[in-house]
Amino acid sequence: MKTTTLxxxxxxxxxTLGGVSACGSSSSDSGSGxxxxxxxxxxxxxxxxxxxxxxxxxxxxxxxxxxxxKYTVTDTGGPVTVGALKRGQIDAADLFTTDPSIEANDFxxxxxxxxxxxxxxxxxxxxxxxxxxxxxxxxxAIQAKLTTDGLGALLDKIQNDKEDPDAVAxxxxxxxDLDGAGTLAKGVSLTVGSANFPENVVLADxxxxxxxxxxxxxxxxxNIGSREKYYPALKSGSLDLFPEYTGTILAYLDAxxxxxxxxxxxAALAKALPANLVALDKADAEDSDAVVVTKQTAEKYDLKSIxxxxxxxx
Amino acid sequence: MIGSVLGxxxxxxxxxxxxxxxxxxxxxxxxxxxxxxxxxxAVLLALPAGLVIGHTGRGSWLVSAANAVRALPTxxxxxxxxxxxxxxxxxxxxxxxxxxxxxVLVVLAVPPILSNAYAGVQNVPPQVRDAAFGMGMTxxxxxxxxxxPNALPLIFSGFRSAMLQVIATATIAxxxxxxGLGRFIYDGLAQKDYPQMIGGxxxxxALALISDxxxxxxxxxxxxxxxxxxxxxxxGPDSRTAVLVEEDVR
Numbered sequence: 140m141k142t143t144t145l146x147x148x149x150x151x152x153x154x155t156l157g158g159v160s161a162c163g164s165s166s167s168d169s170g171s172g173x174x175x176x177x178x179x180x181x182x183x184x185x186x187x188x189x190x191x192x193x194x195x196x197x198x199x200x201x202x203x204x205x206x207x208x209k210y211t212v213t214d215t216g217g218p219v220t221v222g223a224l225k226r227g228q229i230d231a232a233d234l235f236t237t238d239p240s241i242e243a244n245d246f247x248x249x250x251x252x253x254x255x256x257x258x259x260x261x262x263x264x265x266x267x268x269x270x271x272x273x274x275x276x277x278x279x280a281i282q283a284k285l286t287t288d289g290l291g292a293l294l295d296k297i298q299n300d301k302e303d304p305d306a307v308a309x310x311x312x313x314x315x316d317l318d319g320a321g322t323l324a325k326g327v328s329l330t331v332g333s334a335n336f337p338e339n340v341v342l343a344d345x346x347x348x349x350x351x352x353x354x355x356x357x358x359x360x361x362n363i364g365s366r367e368k369y370y371p372a373l374k375s376g377s378l379d380l381f382p383e384y385t386g387t388i389l390a391y392l393d394a395x396x397x398x399x400x401x402x403x404x405x406a407a408l409a410k411a412l413p414a415n416l417v418a419l420d421k422a423d424a425e426d427s428d429a430v431v432v433t434k435q436t437a438e439k440y441d442l443k444s445i446x447x448x449x450x451x452x453x
Numbered sequence: 454m455i456g457s458v459l460g461x462x463x464x465x466x467x468x469x470x471x472x473x474x475x476x477x478x479x480x481x482x483x484x485x486x487x488x489x490x491x492x493x494x495a496v497l498l499a500l501p502a503g504l505v506i507g508h509t510g511r512g513s514w515l516v517s518a519a520n521a522v523r524a525l526p527t528x529x530x531x532x533x534x535x536x537x538x539x540x541x542x543x544x545x546x547x548x549x550x551x552x553x554x555x556x557v558l559v560v561l562a563v564p565p566i567l568s569n570a571y572a573g574v575q576n577v578p579p580q581v582r583d584a585a586f587g588m589g590m591t592x593x594x595x596x597x598x599x600x601x602p603n604a605l606p607l608i609f610s611g612f613r614s615a616m617l618q619v620i621a622t623a624t625i626a627x628x629x630x631x632x633g634l635g636r637f638i639y640d641g642l643a644q645k646d647y648p649q650m651i652g653g654x655x656x657x658x659a660l661a662l663i664s665d666x667x668x669x670x671x672x673x674x675x676x677x678x679x680x681x682x683x684x685x686x687x688x689g690p691d692s693r694t695a696v697l698v699e700e701d702v703r
Binding site: 187192222223 | 472473474535536540543544545546547549629636640642643644646
């Protein structure tokens with residue numbers, strides 16, 4: 140008697156299976172069809188914060204009038220987003236411009252002519268007490284040589300060829316003639332930190348290796364995690380040097396900031412940083428957000444720029 | 454902080470779904486859905502197995518094996534399964550993420566249900582079992598009419614601990630793009646919207662408590678009063694009561 144009730148309950152619950160698979164965070168094809176824009180038939184995938192960030196979904200809507208049918212939270216430019224885009228769970232995604240999987244999968248990066256996305260130049264944030272003329276000279280020399288494509292190539296070695304980030308960093312310094320031994324940073328003792336994604340780790344390795352070549356005593360604390368974890372450590376002085384991105388660190392310090400060009404963002408960042416931290420030169424290398432679609436989607440709707448998403452669908 | 458969490462929870466906008474945003478009701482439904490699917494599968498697998506193992510006394514290694522599986526790190530297994538399973542699904546489907554999530558939740562739910570069903574049947578007093586056989590009952594009859602009712606309190610407690618664990622852990626569905634109440638916790642953290650994050654956590658806790666209360670109610674009416682010893686002592690000179698009172702004193 141008891142078993143029958145249990146089985147009945149179980150059977151009833153199994154029936155809900157169909158309902159649940161439909162009410163996860165992405166729903167069936169809604170909104171497409173006549174009259175709608177291209178975007179209103181597409182599902183967008185990206186990290187959770189992209190949904191509310193000023194240059195995220197609200198920015199796309201404000202700047203380009205682009206409104207997607209649905210937002211699926213995937214991950215921050217990682218394998219989940221790439222996989223979901225590749226297999227059609229999502230149609231457009233937020234990926235990073237240095238991501239080697241864009242090229243590997245023939246994804247199309249949509250142009251951003253109205254600079255919706257904040258500039259994301261790579262910039263070392265350093266504690267003022269450690270920013271001697273020598274360390275500045277060493278780090279700014281690196282900054283001058285960092286390019287977006289160059290960084291993409293380093294990432295490709297780490298992510299696809301599974302090379303050790305530190306070895307890749309040393310190799311790059313050697314290629315750029317930046318690995319010379321010297322005494323520029325002699326007597327400086329500092330702790331270099333990094334967030335937990337390969338690009339940030341390799342940048343921290345590059346800074347750390349160059350500084351120790353120049354006589355500094357360097358401690359590495361890599362793969363720390365999210366900004367919520369490492370920024371307080373940087374501010375309190377338990378970390379001295381951190382590779383950052385001008386746009387995201389500015390947004391973290393001042394969520395209301397609306398500037399987006401590289402120079403404006405860099406200038407606003409200098410103002411927003413607390414008194415004990417200083418931003419060194421920004422690099423040309425940028426790892427910014429980008430709206431990415433598959434080649435098939437781009438061809439189907441003839442997409443080149445984000446603005447094309449707001450056109451009326453045929 | 455408490456005020457802003459309450460504010461988040463009480464805002465009707467957060468409960469409704471829009472085409473773009475999934476509200477609390479829908480995510481609650483998804484969360485309950487994940488939980489029910491996992492529990493249904495776990496009960497179908499573990500309850501019969503536990504009863505049979507307890508009845509026959511054979512295969513008790515299976516209970517130990519299931520308990521050993523508890524040591525697996527849930528998120529690790531989930532990510533591994535997603536990597537293995539999701540590449541096989543194309544198009545607008547969540548199956549590539551839903552199946553791994555349900556597997557992980559079933560793996561969590563099976564051990565308490567299995568070991569409690571086993572222990573419940575094992576711990577039926579041998580006199581009771583012998584008496585049932587002595588009355589001419591067959592093995593399955595003894596299992597179904599004597600051992601199962603006697604084991605019910607333990608079976609329920611196994612089910613309840615499985616349910617609590619599944620409700621709490623179903624939040625990881627959101628780690629792999631799915632919905633559920635975990636969505637608010639992960640999104641709140643990512644968006645630095647801490648009232649949303651804490652609100653999500655409060656909802657999970659509330660769901661766990663309410664569900665446990667409901668099952669406790671079911672248990673109260675499903676378990677024989679003789680077994681649960683929940684009866685009035687002044688029922689009068691009834692032979693059945695008398696025996697039970699004696700047991701109670703012992």
